[in-house]
Amino acid sequence: MSGVALRRPRSPVAERAAPVLRVMHRYTFSFALVLTLVLLGWNLIRTPDFGWTSQLANFAPLAIAAMASTPAIISGGGGFDLSTSPLMVFTTAAFTVWLVPNGYGGAEAVPILLALGAAVGAINGILIVRLRLLPVVVTLATFFILIGVNLRMVEAPLFVRHTWLTDLAHNVGPIPGPLFLIGFPLLAWILIDRIPYRRMLMAVGSNDAAAFSSGINVGVVRVAAYALGGMFAAVGGMAILAVTSTAAANVSQTYTLQAIAAVALGGTHLFGGRGGLFGSLLGAAAIFLMSNLLISFNLNASWLQVMFGVMLLVAVVFVGIGAKSVEAR
Amino acid sequence: MTTLDEPRAPAPVTAQAQESLVKVAGLAKAFGATQALRHCTYELNAGEVHALVGENGSGKSTCAKILSGVHAPDGGEVELFGAPMPAPRTPRAAQDLGIVTVFQEILVAEALSVVDNVWMGADSVLRARVPVKEKRARARETLEELLGAPLDLDTTVEELSLSERQTCCIARALVRRPQVLILDEATSALDVATRDRLFRIIRRLTKDGAGVVLITHRMDELTEIADRITVLRSGETVGTLDGRGWSPRELVRLMAGSDRVTEDAREQVEEVPRRGACVLSLKGIQLAPDRRPFDAAIHAGELIGVAGLEGHGQDEFLEALRGNSGGTELVRHIDDEDVVIRSPQQAAAHGIAYLPRERGQAIFNWMSIRENFGMPTLERDSRAGWLRTSATAERLAAYTEKLGIVLRSPDDSITTLSGGNQQKVLLSRWLAADPQILVLNDPTRGVDIGTKRDLYALLAALARERLAVVMLSTELDEHIELMDRVLVFREHELVEEIERATLSRESLVTAFFGQSEEDGA
Numbered sequence: 001m002s003g004v005a006l007r008r009p010r011s012p013v014a015e016r017a018a019p020v021l022r023v024m025h026r027y028t029f030s031f032a033l034v035l036t037l038v039l040l041g042w043n044l045i046r047t048p049d050f051g052w053t054s055q056l057a058n059f060a061p062l063a064i065a066a067m068a069s070t071p072a073i074i075s076g077g078g079g080f081d082l083s084t085s086p087l088m089v090f091t092t093a094a095f096t097v098w099l100v101p102n103g104y105g106g107a108e109a110v111p112i113l114l115a116l117g118a119a120v121g122a123i124n125g126i127l128i129v130r131l132r133l134l135p136v137v138v139t140l141a142t143f144f145i146l147i148g149v150n151l152r153m154v155e156a157p158l159f160v161r162h163t164w165l166t167d168l169a170h171n172v173g174p175i176p177g178p179l180f181l182i183g184f185p186l187l188a189w190i191l192i193d194r195i196p197y198r199r200m201l202m203a204v205g206s207n208d209a210a211a212f213s214s215g216i217n218v219g220v221v222r223v224a225a226y227a228l229g230g231m232f233a234a235v236g237g238m239a240i241l242a243v244t245s246t247a248a249a250n251v252s253q254t255y256t257l258q259a260i261a262a263v264a265l266g267g268t269h270l271f272g273g274r275g276g277l278f279g280s281l282l283g284a285a286a287i288f289l290m291s292n293l294l295i296s297f298n299l300n301a302s303w304l305q306v307m308f309g310v311m312l313l314v315a316v317v318f319v320g321i322g323a324k325s326v327e328a329r
Numbered sequence: 330m331t332t333l334d335e336p337r338a339p340a341p342v343t344a345q346a347q348e349s350l351v352k353v354a355g356l357a358k359a360f361g362a363t364q365a366l367r368h369c370t371y372e373l374n375a376g377e378v379h380a381l382v383g384e385n386g387s388g389k390s391t392c393a394k395i396l397s398g399v400h401a402p403d404g405g406e407v408e409l410f411g412a413p414m415p416a417p418r419t420p421r422a423a424q425d426l427g428i429v430t431v432f433q434e435i436l437v438a439e440a441l442s443v444v445d446n447v448w449m450g451a452d453s454v455l456r457a458r459v460p461v462k463e464k465r466a467r468a469r470e471t472l473e474e475l476l477g478a479p480l481d482l483d484t485t486v487e488e489l490s491l492s493e494r495q496t497c498c499i500a501r502a503l504v505r506r507p508q509v510l511i512l513d514e515a516t517s518a519l520d521v522a523t524r525d526r527l528f529r530i531i532r533r534l535t536k537d538g539a540g541v542v543l544i545t546h547r548m549d550e551l552t553e554i555a556d557r558i559t560v561l562r563s564g565e566t567v568g569t570l571d572g573r574g575w576s577p578r579e580l581v582r583l584m585a586g587s588d589r590v591t592e593d594a595r596e597q598v599e600e601v602p603r604r605g606a607c608v609l610s611l612k613g614i615q616l617a618p619d620r621r622p623f624d625a626a627i628h629a630g631e632l633i634g635v636a637g638l639e640g641h642g643q644d645e646f647l648e649a650l651r652g653n654s655g656g657t658e659l660v661r662h663i664d665d666e667d668v669v670i671r672s673p674q675q676a677a678a679h680g681i682a683y684l685p686r687e688r689g690q691a692i693f694n695w696m697s698i699r700e701n702f703g704m705p706t707l708e709r710d711s712r713a714g715w716l717r718t719s720a721t722a723e724r725l726a727a728y729t730e731k732l733g734i735v736l737r738s739p740d741d742s743i744t745t746l747s748g749g750n751q752q753k754v755l756l757s758r759w760l761a762a763d764p765q766i767l768v769l770n771d772p773t774r775g776v777d778i779g780t781k782r783d784l785y786a787l788l789a790a791l792a793r794e795r796l797a798v799v800m801l802s803t804e805l806d807e808h809i810e811l812m813d814r815v816l817v818f819r820e821h822e823l824v825e826e827i828e829r830a831t832l833s834r835e836s837l838v839t840a841f842f843g844q845s846e847e848d849g850a
Contacts, residue, residue, distance in 0.1 A: 026485065196452035203438040203449050210436030213399065214450030214501060215421040221454070274440045 025322035028267030029279030031315050035265075036282045039289035046296050056178035057169040059288045060239035061088065065255035066262035066284040067185040067277045068232035072124075072135065073263055075225035076205030076272025079128075082139040084233045085255040086146035087120055091237025092247035093153040096160055105163060113234045120146075121230020125223035143256070150249040157248035160241055168242040181239045182281070185232040189277040192228075201225055206273030261308060262287055265315045286311065347374040349411055350509050350540040351396060351428075356405035357564075358391050365391040367564035369405070373509065373540040378531060378554050378572075380543040383561035384584050384838055385639055385803045389544045390433060392561070393513045396542070397430035398423035410508075421450070427508030431501075431515035433544075435494050439487035444468045446486050447500045464504075471500045475526055491518045499527060510534060511542040516550065517640075528554050546638050548577055548842050560584055581842065585805070585834035604813065605629030607662055608797050609681070609766055614649055614657040616642040617821035625816070625823070627766060627797045632788060634812035635801040638841050642821035643801050644686075650768050650799060651683040652676030663765075682764035684755060686771045686801075691755050692743055699725055699739040702758050728757035733783050749780030756787070767791065769800040773807065785811055805834050819843055 024030050044050055065084050072081035091113050099109050120142070127138045160166065168177035192198045203211040204221045212218050236255075241247065259280075266283030268275025287308060294304050349372060356369040366388040373379045381389045394400045395407075398417035407416045409426060417423035423430070437446050447468040452458050459467075465482055472480045475496050486494055495518040502510060510531070516524050531541050531554060543555060551558060556572040560583040568583050609627040620642075627633060627650075635643045649657060652673035659670040661679045670676045673683070685691055693701055703721040725739055732753045736746060743751060752772055759767065767788075773781045788798050788811065802808055808815045809832050817825040817840040825840040 195455050196457050197454050199441065199445050200450075200452075200454065202441055203445070206438035206440045207436060209434070210438055211450065213397075213420050213430070213432055213436055215419075215424045216450040217419075217421065217454075224454070273438065 021322045024267075024318060028269070028275050028319065029282050030267070031318050032266045032279055032282035032286055035286045035311070035315075036289065039286055039293060043289050043292055043296075046293065053171050053176040053178065054169075055292075056176050056182070057239075057243050059285065060178040060181050061236055061243060062255055062258055062262065062288055063182050063281055063284040064088075064185060064232060064236035064239050065259035066266070066280040067189075068229045068236055069259045069263050070266075070268055070275065070277050070280045071201065071225040071228045071232075072139075073268055073270060074201055074205045074272055074275055075222045077208055077222065078135050079205070079222065079225065079272055080135040080139060080270075081121070081124065081226060081229050082136065082256060082260075083120070083124060083142035083146055084229065084236070084259055086143055086150060086252040087117060087230060087233040088236035088240055088255065089150050089247070089249065089252045090120070090146050090153075091117060091234045092241050093150050093249070095165075095237070095241060096158045096247040097153050100160070107164065109165075110238075113237065114231050117234025117237070118227040118231040121233070122223055122227040124230070125226030128226070129219040129222050143253075147249070147252045150252050154247050154249045157246045157250075160245045160247065162245075165238060165241050166245050168238070177242070178239070181235055181242065184235050186277055186281065188228075188232070197221070197224065202273055204273075258287060258308075259284070261312050265312055267315070267319055269319070283315075347376060348538075349373070349408065350375055351542070352406075352408035353392070353396070354406045356392060356395060356407070357403045358388075358395060358400060359403055364564055366395075366402075368566065369561060369564065370566040371559050373542055375538045375540055376535050377556040378535060378541040378543050380545060380551055380555035380558045380572075381561065382545065382551070382558060382580070382584065384805065384841065386563075387561040387584070388564040389561055390513055391564075393430060393432075393511050393542065393544055396423065396428060396509075397432075397511055398428075424450075424505060428511065429502040429505050429507035429509070430511040430513060431499050433514040433517070435491065435498060435518065437486045437494050437497055440485060442483050442485055443472070443480060443489070443497060444482040446497045447472070447504055449501060451505065467504050468500060471503050472496065474530060475500060475503075475523055477522060477526060492520050492523060495519055496523060503530065507534075507539060509540050509542065511544075513544045514546070516545065516547075524550075546842055548580075551580075562586055577839075577842075581835055581838050584842075585838040604631050605795055609650070609662065610660050611649060611654065612658050612660075614646075614654065616645040616649075616818075620821045623823040627799060629765070629797050630792050630795045631797050632792045632811055632813045633797070633799045634808040634815035635799060635818070636805075636808055636815050636837060636841070637818035639803065642818040642823075644770070645821065646816070646818065646823075647683070647768055647770055647799070647801055650676075650766075651681060677762075680763070680765035681768060682759035682762060682766070683768045684752075684759060684770060684772055686774070688748070688751055688755065692751060694742075694744055696743060697740045698736055698743050698746065698754055701743045702728070702739075702754055702761070704758065724761055725757070728761065732757055732787055747780070749776040749784075752776060752784070753780070756784075760791075764796070766797045766799070769798065771801050771803055773802065773804070781807075805837050808837060809833065817841065 065088060068084045068088075069081050072079045094116055095105070095109055095113060099105055099112065104112060124139055124142055127133055128135050168180060170177050172180070200211070200216050200221050203216060204218050208218050211221075240251070262283035263275070263280045264270060264283070265286055266275065266279030266281070268279055290307055290311065291304050294307060351371070351373040354370050356366055357364070358366040365386075369388060369392050371379070371381065371392065381392065383389050391400065395402045395416050398420045401418065402416050407414060409428070417426060417428065420430070438449065441449070444465055448459070448464050468482055469479065476493070480493065486497060489497070495515065499515055516527065519527065535541060543550070545551065558570045558572060558575060558580065560567050560570070560580065562584060570580065606629055607626045608629050611625045613622040613624065615622045635646060637643050649655070649659065652659065652670050652675055654670075659676075661668045661670050661681070663679065668679055670679060670681070676683070693704065699718070699721055702725045722739060728734070729736065734750050734753045734757070736750065743754065746754065756772070773784060776784070788800070792798055812832065813829050815827045815832060815837065816823055817827060817837065819841065824843065827836055827840065
């Protein structure tokens, strides 16, 4: 109870901006949505033959990495999952090194890989919840361990022969194949809303004391969040295989930071309790489209990084102002 | 649980051998070195409202939290619904037994909607236990009954007022149709009309055979609804009163304990009045919206106590004194000059030193005692930009002696000191800056009795040297022993100023709980 300051009156400018900010606060992804639409429009103007299917295929790994990083962050309590990107690559390694040679390269690989991802995520979660360790530290440890394991498993990049998986990079009938991959986590997220779990996750992330005292098993909810993220990461691994047709250990870290940037850009609060997969997807889309655009302008790659940084700052500032506008009521 | 239409008098008031819902005996619980609950005995019967009262730290909330599965007791027997059993281990377990609690803290998930907050935790992870339609209907009905008007179920809770948020917490308990309802100061943020509606619901619940544990510090609530009142003092049950035959005086006497102790202690600091010129004044300060504004003046050489039940505006008052006065005019009188203070920085620059409640907010954990001591006065010890550690060390040595700080070497880390000694180092840090006004937020919390004595003596000595001392304390004896004047806060208003002459445990507790002193102290 210390540090309670008395409240000051608000300025008229803040009063006028309040409704907009409140919408932004409620629909946390709105900034990313606008940004994505603008960037998409600009992209389409610059390159009329956009090539939807191949663009989506290239976009899929980042998009899924961002979505896979989201549940842990939403679960609050400093929730964070740095191991998503190496876990994706670990999935590719498991597929090419373990499953394919043993004749499990068909559709039966899907549940196996999903379970594998979920298991790794659950281990993260159990370590964090049971031992009360800092999520950043635990998942950083997993991050390094997985990178090492990946290097052991695929010493040189392994080529994957033409299978159902690589087909997903192209059109399946009239539907672009990558949509199945990107759609999986989204669909799962929507389905989870049909059971009480997703609300519990939001409640735990928003106020774990309230959740605990009202009877929610906070630990189980958090572990499940990490497991869910791990499962989505496995889908991300399939996306990498689909796009590159290779399992290569050197891409282990590729998506780590961009995925987290996409989550933040998508409006998910890094302290938990607010946000969702849709926002992260849009955040990833904004990053992807921005780099596309800058490349089409032949800009130096270093500017790309600067632009990501600026975009992220602007987004985080907006989210912060939106939250303040509601708090101050 | 069981059917309850057996012999029951028209109004279920008296507590004879009725069906017992909760029975605890010799309940004990310690948190580290603090014994929160020593020997709590309490019984709740079906059909009654049994209040649990006591001053700060008497153990009411601890008892409630044990019954609701938040804390595990260290010892004692628990009997629930007539059968001996261990206390519930989680809130979930308690709820499955039919024991539902509304906690003192307003526990809501701000990002979620009203209906989700009301039904939070009622489902299992994979399957809803109550269909959505019924959830909405019951939430709507309960909220409307509490608020007297419908509340939009789909707004997020962060858009609600404090009173409405607390109503959501209460509704969360009510929709579960509890057999035992524990209200732990759950009415503190409610407006009067809502509270009355809640009491109406409580009467209905008890008539249907439920029991209600009511923890409150408001006499009027006790008069209105309590069938029995159990009084806790320092973690022990000291008595149970019948809800109809009690007088406020009797209750206050039970809560406060005898005032024998106070007379001995008072001799310690026998003083002539030492009030000097006014050094700091506040005009028309409001500690919360819609609360009565008041003025306050602090005089040199005065020891002022800030008292009240926890969370009744004392912290806000101290914040205002240290410069966070939210637009109210805080004036520092220096000789003949008046300076308006607008920020804590300005306050510090004009001789107002503030010692926060959490030592952690003021301590640099990884640094030595000397560095911790010297932090705000480093400039003074530097020459041409170079620090002269010897100067800091000399001053520290002086204070070490004056305050009786026990330390091995000033270069040891501050964390090697006991809490009391850390507090002394912090105090000397500010004293070294030569303040005229010292604002202390509960400085003796968690400090051993010997160090407390040292601090009291020091504060008295400082006051003799014309320093004004304002000190928030949650301990009654501290006020009685030390203060020239005690400001008592209730519901974010200054309700009473008690001068030394009339200061006693009883006068303080009476003021805390808002009963006028009709029969003197």
